[in-house]
Amino acid sequence: MDYIVRAVIQAVQLITSFDDSVISIASLSIRVSLTSTLIASLIGIPIGFILGTCKFRGRSLLTSILNTLLSIPTVVVGLAVYSVISRRGPLGELGLLFTPTAIIIGQTILALPIISALTMNATRDMDRVLWNTAVSLGSSRVQAAILLLKHARFAIVGAVIAGFGRVVAEVGASMMLGGNIANYTRTLTTAISLETSKGDFSFAIALGIILLLVSFSVNLGVYFFQQWTRRASIKTGERYS
Amino acid sequence: MDYIVRAVIQAVQLITSFDDSVISIASLSIRVSLTSTLIASLIGIPIGFILGTCKFRGRSLLTSILNTLLSIPTVVVGLAVYSVISRRGPLGELGLLFTPTAIIIGQTILALPIISALTMNATRDMDRVLWNTAVSLGSSRVQAAILLLKHARFAIVGAVIAGFGRVVAEVGASMMLGGNIANYTRTLTTAISLETSKGDFSFAIALGIILLLVSFSVNLGVYFFQQWTRRASIKTGERYS
């Protein structure tokens, strides 16, 4: 328990002292993870939607494969991407290894399956009647898809949040692809892993607490954004009620 | 690319040769992760259901907190549990550290937020009318909850699978709490991390492939179980159709 108490104190100190290196580490974590979550959402939500709503042969096999990809270890993704972008790999010339971009690539791959799988689940239970309604009101297929996603927005936002949670917390790919280089590719999780290996457990937990605070802010941001769009949508009709 | 090709060959060899140590590592991974997913489901599904369906003050704050817990790094959970079950910790006397039980504790804590959060999302979009129907047909509250969960079973099973994916793929807590002891607490992920640290990347990826196969089998198991319950349910009325 010791560690935890000390960790909380240390976390408070780190935050109140605006420690430069901690701020730069945290901001890298946010930037990298938000970017990869965004890219993964743009690709993963449509994939999940198609798997969830279109009936075709082999769908249940694809579903099982997608679910399996949820359990791909981060370090394996790290290794696989590494073997492509390392100097000896096919994309070696781009010199991506040990840069923030490399981390983004790895994290995008990590976030993809979870975002697609959860979108698939969210749209799978959905009523066919809603699709018919959207289409008969004059939606193109894409418009209808967007409408259904909007309808199930709680679950879709949940999928994106789970994707963000996965990548901001992961260490295997960031370590492997970013290299944990101080002031350049050191993220909160690679820093935590470093402190742990040094045996400085309470500092590691303190960084963990900061990571959770960072993530809490992101979640609050999402929450307020939702509230705001909802209020805005109600405003439209306010005059008349 | 090299690594990946070699890894695939190595994975095939490992599997076809029924390598003893690989089998014991894989079976420990399955046992530990299934157990923790089960425990986390028993606790997490009800929590998620309550957060999803009951309206009360502070619900959206709780939701944000739950979503934040999705991004708790595995090694931080490992450290926190460590500080409780370490010899110096309050539960030190139980001697749990570096045993499979310790891993189960850590993984259960890791699976809890994701299972609860996804259950919450799945039940949040649900129609109040369904609850009224269940209740007026004579369900007790618990029966009604079970009915609604059954109704949204795709998403609920999805939540459990995502929880399993998270824990079977995690390494931080297993490493910290299990200690990666050969033939005792070495799981697939800690073995992967060991091979990575040794620089044997293709062996690490080979183990990663085996992990995915293991996880695929579990997913297929879930799939066939669902098919079977569905078929069984249809059988009941077959005579008359």
Place this chain on the structure above:
Amino acid sequence: MNSNVFEIKNLKKSYGKKTIIDIDHLAISRDGITCLMGRNGSGKTTLIRLLALVEQPDSGEILFNGEPLPKSERERLALRRKMGVIWQNPAMFNMTVYQNLILALRLRGIDKKTIEQKAEEISERLSLYSLWNKFPSQLSGGESQKVSIARTLIYSPEIIFVDEPNTYLDEDNQRITEEIVMNYVQEEKKTAIIVTHSSDQAQRLAKNIVRLVNGKVAPGSPE
């Protein structure tokens, strides 16, 4: 025994700022059919939700057989199991029609043989056999309404609430449903409370007609 199944005193229920139900006094007789009428949004469905114990009033009292509704969840459940509601919107669980049909019996822990027998009985009367293995999303509107009626009648509740029985039904099925309900009330001496928008139907079936206007009982209704 009291001749009223329900007696309502000063009942109020609001959603947000709007008062939906505001009834000073209303008695509903045990015998015969009571028809509940009123314009769209007048509070008919809300009143049923309150009487059938799926929702709690904000204030006021509902007497059931002369006694106040119980507070404990146990007793409320026991009471609810004597009642049945055929809701306005036939929501069904994502299971086969057969499973939806026998749900209430399973919830009550009835034995398998009785369940099968009752399922056959009701399926016979409403021609449901061919639907048993379908899922709700595969039913036509009228078919789901029939299943919704059947799954409530299957457990022979003492009191049934029927919120617009004719919805989606063709004329034959409307007649059959009417007959079943009439038989239920006249032969088996059960109580039925029916919401309908058809004055003809109300005239034909009802012993008493209660008219709701903006959540209040209109003058001319009983009491």
Place this chain on the structure above:
Amino acid sequence: MNSNVFEIKNLKKSYGKKTIIDIDHLAISRDGITCLMGRNGSGKTTLIRLLALVEQPDSGEILFNGEPLPKSERERLALRRKMGVIWQNPAMFNMTVYQNLILALRLRGIDKKTIEQKAEEISERLSLYSLWNKFPSQLSGGESQKVSIARTLIYSPEIIFVDEPNTYLDEDNQRITEEIVMNYVQEEKKTAIIVTHSSDQAQRLAKNIVRLVNGKVAPGSPE
């Protein structure tokens, strides 16, 4: 121009092994109201799904204004935008009533001012103002039916399909809906295809009555 808006030849549609629609020949006139009748499960809603281009037939041909329905998604969309369906089950999107109401206009990229004006017009006729800020789960049965009618009429489709217009509506609202549809057909010269179970209503409104029996057109219907 052809006097038939739809002409159907050898149309077939099955779900699983069961053939739901099996129509050798059927013509639906552009003028006046065509009523589609038939028992529950006879295939009325399925036929509407086929005619309104939300589903593809298994075989056979549907001529629209004398020409076969287009194959390309682009043209199909353009055609669908001329049609409107008031579905049997008023499914609504989890947005405010106002947003549901103006959805079709937004999908067509109509400008904001026109949208507001049309929303006000239709809300006036069906008394919807007070519902604008509600969410679908907060509506009564009749209220959602009214919204469902309004969100289709708001974009003045050339052809409207109405699957059981009376569902959930009180007598006043039934009358208003009937008037709106009559006016739509008589004054604005649009086409309406209405499913109803009420022979009275069919007699009152229809120029032609088509009767479906097990997916086939019953003898005595036009052609």
Place this chain on the structure above:
Amino acid sequence: KERIILATTTSTDNTGLLAVLLPPFEEKFNVEVHIIAVGTGRALELGRNGDADVVLVHAREQELEFVEQGYGVNRLDVMYNDFVVLGPKSDPAGVASASSVLEAFKKIAENKSVFISRGDNSGTHVKELDIWALAGITPEGNWYRAVGQGMGASINIADQSGGYILSDRGTYLSYKDQTDLVIVFQGDELLFNPYGIMAVNPELHPHVKFDLAMELVNYFVSEEAIEIINSFLVAGEQLFFTYND
């Protein structure tokens, strides 16, 4: 079977030495030695908390401090190997011609050649910092990159960025096939890498299996163990040396 927990460094375990060294002991005492292979810092922390019974690491200063503070007892020198300086074949800083490791490090710093530091307080990192200090250099700037990772991963990063790195010989040997780096400097006395073993103090942690721990500590310096250590080869080279000469 009883178990005894040995906390040690990853580099020790990864060479495979313990896999041949421990089985005879396990058989003799009918016990299982559970190896927890972690960083030096964490291994000592496990000892401090009483979560390990025996600690085997290579960071003499820290070991002595550990014993001084009363956490460890009966520390014994077990064996040693050495550190080597790795670098690209082209050796841009001309380290190969240096006469001492201090000179080698000076050349790297003067040339501003990329240098990868473990940066994780491991035994190797501590040794590297000692050398910089003795050489009178404060390493900083873009060429000096602290990566905070294990030895293997760090070698790999050095390889990918064409830089120099200080490594223990064991890890390098097991990596030899997969890296373009070569040994550019070795053999200085300063690069001596001694391993020490110690039991966790039973007065602080009454639950530790002190008797078995002492047996294990003594076993490491027994004739039998010395024989095994000296005949242990990696890639045809002897890796660890004992003090019995």
